[in-house]
Amino acid sequence: MPKRKITPDRLADQIRRVLKDGGSVEHAEGVQWFFKEEIKSHGWYTAALRKAATQFRRSMAHERGMNFVVQVADELFSGRILEEKVFAVFLLEKDVKNFGANEFQLFASWLDRVSSWADHDALVHDLLAPMVAAEPARSRQVFMWAKSRNRWRRRAACVALIRGAREQRFFAQIVRLSNQLLNDEDDMVQKGLGWLLRETAKADPKRTVPYLMTIRKNAPRLVLRTACETLSLSLRKKILGWKSR
Secondary structure (H helix, E strand, O other), X not given: OOOOOOOHHHHHHHHHHHHHHHOOHHHHHHHHHOOOOOXXXXXXXXXXXXXXXXXXXHHHHHHHOHHHHHHHHHHHOOOOEHHHHHHHHHHHHHHHHHOOHHHHHHHHHHHHHOOOHHHHHHHHHHHHHHHHHHOHHHHHHHHHHXXXXXXXXXXXXXXXXXXXXXXXXXXXXXXXXXXXXOOOOOHHHHHHHHHHHHHHHHHOHHHHHXXXXXXXXXXXXXXXXXXXXXXXXXXXXXXHOOOOO
């Protein structure tokens, strides 16, 4: 009897079984403590999960090529289990520099499958952000995400610029995006924007501090407080001390 052909969906199912069998119920209960949303977790620790993903990636890439690996990752990111989605990102993160426009659009489409900040930040920070930094024209995408009703797309607009911000790039885009999202009431978006401004302030305080001074009366407290975390105490007091609300 001939062997069944190994397809991306079948290999993804094999990985799902490995993740289910190798997790920790106790740790899964601890994972839920970190989230507001209900999270389905098998209870894997990050280091062990990344190690397992690395082993699978090497085998798949050697035998079937990276396009096959991308297809498997696409299958895994379709699920509801946290480790499946993070595993999908771990399969791809080391090869992100080799991906192009088609992969960028595929990964961006995964934003509609996000269910928590953990799988969101793995996807955006580790896949989309490096691709935006590598190809600056992709930064235009963030302004469309910022208009979305999907909170995760609006958060993605912020996180996708972080890699570039750390290299003192995209300052004009960051200011434009910040102004666009400054009145967003969603705490996940505010935390994302604060994170972006914090990294921008850390890398480029000379330009960022004056900008923070211009928005301090209108920006949500959460955004400003996060943005100031790496600044000196005197600068933090200057920016936060005059807040009227």
